[in-house]
Amino acid sequence: MSKRTKVRFIINPTSGPKSRVDVTARIQQHLNHQKFEYELVYTEYAGHAPKLAREAANAGVEVVVAVGGDGTVNEVARGLLNTDTALAILPKGSGNGLARHLKVPMNIDGALRVLNQENITTIDSGEINGLPFFTTAGIGFDAYISSVFAGNQKRGLQTYVELVMKEVRNYTHLPVKASINGNSLETDCYVMAFANAAQYGNNAYIAPLADIRDGLLDVCLVRRMDLVKALDISYCMLTKQLANASSAEYFKTAEQVTVETEEEMMFHVDGDYMGKARKFEVRMRPLSLRVLVP
């Protein structure tokens, strides 16, 4: 028998809805065992997955599978950056932005079929204040929502939408100084989203023009918010029209974006709240991660 590909599944037991499919049984049933030899490891705490992924890469494991949502994908992918080991995704979160962008099926069996095909491409990643992101990062309202969502007992899309509807009136813009494509900009900022992939997850397209292999950062700025704009932006996100919407401004850049604020602003990385800062430096790392795609 020819040499089998080594695969490590890194499973976040806390991610996704409570009623979950038995992932290990599905792997046993649907993985092509003639092609792959595999092991399963479980994360024991937040921040464990990068170590588990890097350890696998150093040991010559060819594919590491993130079993979880975008937070888990971020942690696993971080550990694999600039290595020969490829990332695969078994989506188990509520948003699954990177998996959706890459057209990985949302069901475990379909995602395992993608794994079995072993079709690999290389994608960009982004970095905000030195922290890697693969889907989106952002400052302002979306980070505020991720901070509130993190403390919420209930998860899922409905909870998320309810939270956004409630908090959109409570959150207010802050003045920022930004440098984008060599232009200085003094503006109010309700939200500034930095995108590698086109969507936040759940088919909410914050950056419909994003190409994950073009080396470019897509930036979406909403200066101020009111109810009419909130409805327009929601509609445009769901219909992939945000790049042309009057309520938002959209840029693509190959250069570093710098944003400075007097007052600390919250930021997130792939939907996980990261804290506050007064200065943000955002850049791309072109073609820095190998991934399995359909």
Ligand SMILES: Nc1ncnc2c1ncn2[C@@H]1O[C@H](COP(=O)(O)OP(=O)(O)OP(=O)(O)O)[C@@H](O)[C@H]1O
């Ligand atoms: N064993 C663990 N215990 C507690 N937290 C963990 C553990 N393993 C990973 N985490 C943390 O859980 C966070 C959320 O995981 P993930 O995004 O995969 O699931 P989710 O929040 O259910 O999905 P979504 O983001 O799509 O809603 C990760 O960022 C990670 O830091």
